[in-house]
Amino acid sequence: MNRFLKILFIVLIVRPLVLIILGLNIRGREKLPLTGxxxxxxxHNSHLDTMVLFSLYPLSAVHKLRPVAASDYFMRNSVIAWFSQNxxxxxxxxxxxxxxxxxxxxxxxxxxxxxxxxxxxPEGTRGEPEQISKLKKGIFYLVKDRTDTQIVPLxxxxxxxxxxRGEALLVPFNCDVAVGESLPTVNTSSELLALLNDSYSSLLKDCLTYKKIK
Amino acid sequence: MDIPQNAFIAMLVVLTVLVIATIIQFLLKLKNPENDYHELYQRIMSWWWIIGLLFLFLAISTNAAIIFFAFLSFLALKEFISIVETRQTDRNAVFWLYLSIPLQYYWVASGWYGMFIIFIPVYIFLLIPVRMVLKGETEGFIKSAGVLHWSAMLTIFSISHVAYLLVLPEKNTLAGGVGLVLFLLFMTQFNDVSQYVWGKLFGKHKIIPKVSPNKTWQGFLGGMFTITLLASIVAPHLTPLSQIEGMVAGILISISGFFGDVVISSVKRDLNIKDSGNLIPGHGGILDRMDSLIYTAPIFFHYIYSLYY
Structure with missing residues (x-):
C-alpha cells in the first residue's frame, strides 16, 4: 500500500464525500481502536461502509486500516486490483x-x-439494503489463537x-455510525456470533435513521 | 460587498454579545471547576462557527450569501429526508429534490420573484409524483409523495425566503438586504431564547404538553412581549418598517417561531428521536437549530413584502 496515495484519496475524495455529500451521526466514537x-x-450494506470508516480516523493512522475484501471481486481486473491494493x-x-x-x-x-x-x-457480502444477513464464522477462526487482538463491533x-448494491446513482443521506464495546473472549464460533449479533441489534437502536426504511 | 452602516453595527452588537457569552462561560468554569460546562462550551463554540460563517458570506457578496443559504437548505433537506421514512424506490425522487435546490436559489439570485414563489409549491409539487410514477411502485405512494413535498417546502421553500430578503430593492439604504436578514435571524433566535428564559422563570401552564412539556403560556407570552418591544426599537434601523409596523413584525415572528419549533418537535416525537442529527455540537442537528426559522422566514418575508414591495 502506498501511504501517500491513501492519504490523498482520503483528503480529496473520501472526506468530502462522507462528511459533506453524506453526513454522519456518530455514537461511541471514543471506542474506536486507534492502535492495532x-x-x-x-x-455491510454498501461500498461506502469502508469509506465511512476511513473518514473516522486521523490521517496519521489511516495507513493502519486494512479492509479484508473478497479477491474474486476486488482483484477482478488489473486496474481495480491495483487501486484496491495500493x-x-x-x-x-x-x-x-x-x-x-x-x-x-x-x-x-x-x-x-x-x-x-x-x-x-462478517456478513461476507453487502446483501439487501439495511438488513443484516447471517454472520459467517470466519471471524472466530481469525482471532481464535490470538490473545492480543480484540474485536470491536461497529x-x-x-x-x-x-x-x-447494484445502483450507480449516489443520493445524499445522513448515515449513522455506532461503535460498541469490544467483545469478550469466547470459546466457540456460535458464542462469538451470538455476541456480535446482540451487539449489532443494540447498536442499531442508537441510530437516528434506524427503522425508517420500508 | 459593502455592508450598510446599520447592518454593520448590528453585526458588531451580535459579536459583542457572543464575546460576553464566551467570557461568562470562561468565568463560570473558573469559579466552579467541579461543574461540567462541556455542553455550554460546545454550544457557544458552535455559535461562533454559525455566526462567523454567516457574517463571512454576507460580507463577501450577495451571491456568496445566497450560496450559503442554498447549502443550509441542502443540509436541512438531507437531515429531514434521513430521519423520516422513505422507500428505496424514492431515491430518484429524492435526487430530484436535491436538484431543485440550485434552481430555487438561482431564481433568488436572479431576482425572478414569480418563479421563486411558485417553483416549489407548483412545479416541484407536480413533478415529484411524476418521477415516482415513472418508477412504478404504488405501495406507499401517497405517503411518500406527501413526505417528499413537505420536506421540500420546509427545507427549501421556507429557507430560501431568507435569501430572497437580500435581493429585495433597498428601501432602507442604511440597512439594505443584510439588515433584513439580520433582523429576521436575530429576532427568531432571540425569541427562542426569551421564551425559554421566561418559561424557566415563570412557566406554569403548559400549552401542548404532549408535544413539548417545556412550552408554557408564561414563556410564550413573556417571549412575545420581549420580542415585540425589541422589534419595535430595532425595526426602524434595520428594516423599512416603522415602530408600529416593527411591533407587528415582532408579534408575527414570536408566534410563528413558536409554531416552527413545536412542528419540528412533533416530527421528532413521531420518530421517537431527541435530535434530528448531530452536525452542530451542543445543538443537535441543523433542523434543531432552524426549526423556528422555517416558520418565521416566510411569514416575515410576506409581511414586509406586502407592505413595501
Whole structure:
C-alpha cells in the first residue's frame, strides 16, 4: 500500500464525500481502536461502509486500516486490483472455501502482527439494503489463537439508502455510525456470533435513521 | 460587498454579545471547576462557527450569501429526508429534490420573484409524483409523495425566503438586504431564547404538553412581549418598517417561531428521536437549530413584502 496515495484519496475524495455529500451521526466514537492489533467487525450494506470508516480516523493512522475484501471481486481486473491494493490497502481473501484456514488468513495475521487494524465484514457480502444477513464464522477462526487482538463491533446505517448494491446513482443521506464495546473472549464460533449479533441489534437502536426504511 | 452602516453595527452588537457569552462561560468554569460546562462550551463554540460563517458570506457578496443559504437548505433537506421514512424506490425522487435546490436559489439570485414563489409549491409539487410514477411502485405512494413535498417546502421553500430578503430593492439604504436578514435571524433566535428564559422563570401552564412539556403560556407570552418591544426599537434601523409596523413584525415572528419549533418537535416525537442529527455540537442537528426559522422566514418575508414591495 502506498501511504501517500491513501492519504490523498482520503483528503480529496473520501472526506468530502462522507462528511459533506453524506453526513454522519456518530455514537461511541471514543471506542474506536486507534492502535492495532485490532479487528473492527462491521455490518455491510454498501461500498461506502469502508469509506465511512476511513473518514473516522486521523490521517496519521489511516495507513493502519486494512479492509479484508473478497479477491474474486476486488482483484477482478488489473486496474481495480491495483487501486484496491495500493490505495485502499485491502487484504485480499478467497471466498471459495477451498483453501485451508491458515492459508486464507495468512494476510490477516501478517497485518495484525504489524499492529494494523483490520476491517472485517462478517456478513461476507453487502446483501439487501439495511438488513443484516447471517454472520459467517470466519471471524472466530481469525482471532481464535490470538490473545492480543480484540474485536470491536461497529454498525453503520443508512448507507444502503445512499448507495445500495447494484445502483450507480449516489443520493445524499445522513448515515449513522455506532461503535460498541469490544467483545469478550469466547470459546466457540456460535458464542462469538451470538455476541456480535446482540451487539449489532443494540447498536442499531442508537441510530437516528434506524427503522425508517420500508 | 459593502455592508450598510446599520447592518454593520448590528453585526458588531451580535459579536459583542457572543464575546460576553464566551467570557461568562470562561468565568463560570473558573469559579466552579467541579461543574461540567462541556455542553455550554460546545454550544457557544458552535455559535461562533454559525455566526462567523454567516457574517463571512454576507460580507463577501450577495451571491456568496445566497450560496450559503442554498447549502443550509441542502443540509436541512438531507437531515429531514434521513430521519423520516422513505422507500428505496424514492431515491430518484429524492435526487430530484436535491436538484431543485440550485434552481430555487438561482431564481433568488436572479431576482425572478414569480418563479421563486411558485417553483416549489407548483412545479416541484407536480413533478415529484411524476418521477415516482415513472418508477412504478404504488405501495406507499401517497405517503411518500406527501413526505417528499413537505420536506421540500420546509427545507427549501421556507429557507430560501431568507435569501430572497437580500435581493429585495433597498428601501432602507442604511440597512439594505443584510439588515433584513439580520433582523429576521436575530429576532427568531432571540425569541427562542426569551421564551425559554421566561418559561424557566415563570412557566406554569403548559400549552401542548404532549408535544413539548417545556412550552408554557408564561414563556410564550413573556417571549412575545420581549420580542415585540425589541422589534419595535430595532425595526426602524434595520428594516423599512416603522415602530408600529416593527411591533407587528415582532408579534408575527414570536408566534410563528413558536409554531416552527413545536412542528419540528412533533416530527421528532413521531420518530421517537431527541435530535434530528448531530452536525452542530451542543445543538443537535441543523433542523434543531432552524426549526423556528422555517416558520418565521416566510411569514416575515410576506409581511414586509406586502407592505413595501
Amino acid at each position: 492489533p485490532a479487528v473492527i467487525a462491521a455490518n 490505495v485502499i490497502g485491502i487484504i485480499p481473501i478467497g471466498r471459495t472455501g477451498k483453501a485451508n484456514k491458515d492459508e486464507i488468513f495468512s494476510g490477516c495475521h501478517e497485518a495484525l502482527d504489524n499492529d494494523d487494524i483490520i476491517i472485517v465484514f 454498525v453503520t446505517h443508512g448507507l444502503g439508502r445512499a448507495l445500495p
